[in-house]
Amino acid sequence: MNQKRHLEEVRWHGRGGQGAVLGASMLGSAAALYEGKYAVSFPSFGAERRGAPVQAFTRISDHAIRTRSQIYHPTTIIVLDDSLLSVVNITDGAQDGASILINTRKSAEQLPKMPASLNITTVDATAIAREFIGVAIVNTAMLGALVGATGIVGLDSIEKAIAGTLPEKIVERNIAAAQAAYRKIRGE
């Protein structure tokens, strides 16, 4: 059913305070408000506190999304903090061919071994966020990298979602971070 309906199921892993929930939200609004698709986003329904591992989710489809249950078999996994790789089973339930995007200074070869069926992309989003935003909140850089790696939505939609979500005074910097991460992934 899910495959038939081209349902994208994105799972975000981060630590409390890194912007996973807002990242999931911006991805959803990019698809729903600016690409004519349907989307839902929701946080993991567990106790959340700064620094603790958290999850957030985005579903995107060309059809109305009616299912309200959790995401068990993601098509895309986004990891905002590579220290989670040794704490959380990041690839749990991943569909064959799922994309994994990891914020890390390491290359894919230097990371713990993951199933060969997954498409792994790494990006140093922390460095990009520090350079363009001035703080290590990486969600917008990761959104840019995600677009570069998967094309799940267009970069212009992400830019609009950032503008529509974040406080005005930090919009420009975050868009710049998303663009920089996008270019990095595309090798431009």
Added chain:
Amino acid sequence: MATEMSTRKFITANEAVAQAAKLARVDVVAAYPITPQTSIVEKIAKYIADGEMDADYLKVESEHSALTACMGVRMAGARAFTSTSSQGLEYMHEMLAYAAGGRYPLVLVNVCRSVALPWSIWGDQQDAIQQRDTGWIQIFTETGQEALDMVLQAYRIAEDHRVLLPVMVCLDSFIQSHTEELVEIPDQATVDSFLPRYDPVVTLDVDNPYSISVGGFGKHYAHWREEQQEAAEKAAGVIVEVGDEFGRIFGRHYRGLIEEYRCDGAEAVLFAMGAVTGTARDVVDEMRDEGKAVGLVKVRAFRPFPVELLRKVASQVKAAAVLDRDCSWGYEGALATDLKAALYGLSSPPAILNFIGGLAGADVPPERMKYMLDKALAAERGTTPHLEFIDR
């Protein structure tokens, strides 16, 4: 169909409810914070502070006081709003019955959450179900859009002079309240044409003093309560009427007291309330694709209970799986009990399989819904009662 001036937002159901309160031109909001309802009144407080909404926000010391304040607002002839969850709704209990008996046309949004003990902030419908007999109209919603649309309709239903009863609009915690989705926000002028200013039957008037919180004894009490029952029964028709008008104006149709989804020719049907019905639609589609004759009945109005409609659909199926996110301890789930009572006297009633699940936020994934429907498909008419907890 969207109205010309409506806007689309990617927001949670809680924010959609806050938008609805604003569009309903509520005069006074009185509420006490409690998870997961809090973000509704936070948004409303912000609208008021930013000058987007012309209302007074009363910070009260408890939910009991919140509802009492809303009753006072109504007595003055104005429109009130409150929302709560779980322990807060329980703390209101005394005034819930008071408001219904006093025929206060209030609207309350309950973000359904489990009740303690064990302590849990997560979702089920135990809190709302426990208030079933307080006399409120109870309507369960599935999406953020339906929550917004039902709040607007709830004022029309409550304030209808044939009804004059309070309405509780229920949404589910987190899977609805904190889930962002596309919501069409209607424009103010269109909402104004659908929902005019409150036209009270009685208001407090210093020049014409009389008592509102009346005593009643013997025949007078009985007469009062009979009228209350009549009003609750009439509300069934008003809910449908208001829903039809809403559909004509806004283009979104909610099919009244219940919604049948692919029940034609179904052998087994799942009965459920709230946001889980969204998942159930996908499950029904998938099972139909596999050639299984299953359907879904989304029960929207729990009170007044849609007896005739449920009798009609249930009499055509072999078995009903009833999902209750609640339990009347020592018996079974409340929807199952009420459904059985509605089917009394049918010559060949369906088997009723009651599943208690989705308690305290436990996920009800598609596989578990398939399990319930498969079990119902395998059941024979008139089989012995079946009660099963499915979360473990």
